[in-house]
Amino acid sequence: MSLPGPGVPFPRESDAQAPRTPASGSATSAAPSTLTAAPAPVPGQRPAPPRPAPPGAERPGPKPRPAGIPKPGPRRPEPAAPQIAVQHLAATAAQAVERADEAVDRLLDSGRNPGAVLVLTVGEPHPWQRHELSFGEERYWAQLAEGGDVFYADAALTRPARREVVVLVVNGGTADRAAAAFAEARGRAAELLVVCGNAGPAAEAAGAPAGRPATV
Template identity: 50%
Template sequence: MPLLPEEPQIHESAQGPRATPATGRPAPTPRPVPGPRSTASPRPGSPGPARPGPPVRKNASAEPSAASPENRSKPQIQLIPASPDGALDAADETVDLLLDTGRAPSDVLVLTATGLHPLAAHELSFGEAAYWAQQDAAEDVFYAEAAAVGRAANRAVVVVALNGGTEADAARILPAALTKATALLIVCGDPERVNAALGVSV
């Protein structure tokens, strides 16, 4: 019998203030939380389902050979008329415009027809291994001389500065640059030389 007074005290406190400060959770409110939580995660990605639009082109035959150059859609070609002296500046302005309009730096490869771009020369001053490691890291715009186009990795956008060289050089550089672009090839140079090198009228 002396033990009974302790029990009613426990029952009274449990019955009255169920929202105890020790737990801190009001029983009626947390139940609707599962609904908003499921919708809260997609919100930061804004219209998430709209972005995966391109992968809709799923074909049974395209899956094994999607990476092959034959099945890859041809990149668009854009021409920015520029003299050999102004081609490098035109290429730099093009890169700035691409980045300003939302293109990721890792999407862009810049090739110079003759000589190194000043940024490439600067990076090469730290050693060739560190220079090419930047391309493999794919975190920024990569600058290379067209003579090394074979070693350059494919990128969505390739910008070529025809800042010198002969027509034969252009005829060698531009088709090679076209194979490195997966979406867009932008050539800064003389329109006649560009058209002759690519065999198209841009």
């Protein structure tokens, strides 16, 4: 160890060089600062999907009834079919045509329109039917369509014919044919059926007592 020269103070222990500390703010010695990235903004919460409605909550109700259509109510009973008056004129098979002609005359005299009367025979054709057929069938059936006069035909008529008054002439044929003719004639009459002769028990039970004159 060498001694300091004259005039040089003896070094003190406190004069030992302290480690040099870099000055604050020095660009060369300052440690690079660590940059912390700012946290990304947290987006708002997404709206939750709508909760489904409980079963039956959104069930559609009954549709409104259109205006002007009444609500269904109890059905009204069908109007009863008009009752057909049935009258009987007692006569044998040989007398039936004559009694029928008398009935037609009374109907016309009372003001009944000739085109409203239909005469049907169970047995032989009426003489007036034979007379009209002598001019040909075309002319004969045209009279039925025209409806301007009394029309005479067989009780087994297959063409549509319906008139206010039907006169049934039971001038022959079997009992079964007479009964069937009565049912057919009744369906063709709109107001009155006059039966001349015996058309069977069903005809007797359907109308007035035998022998009562035909009326309007």
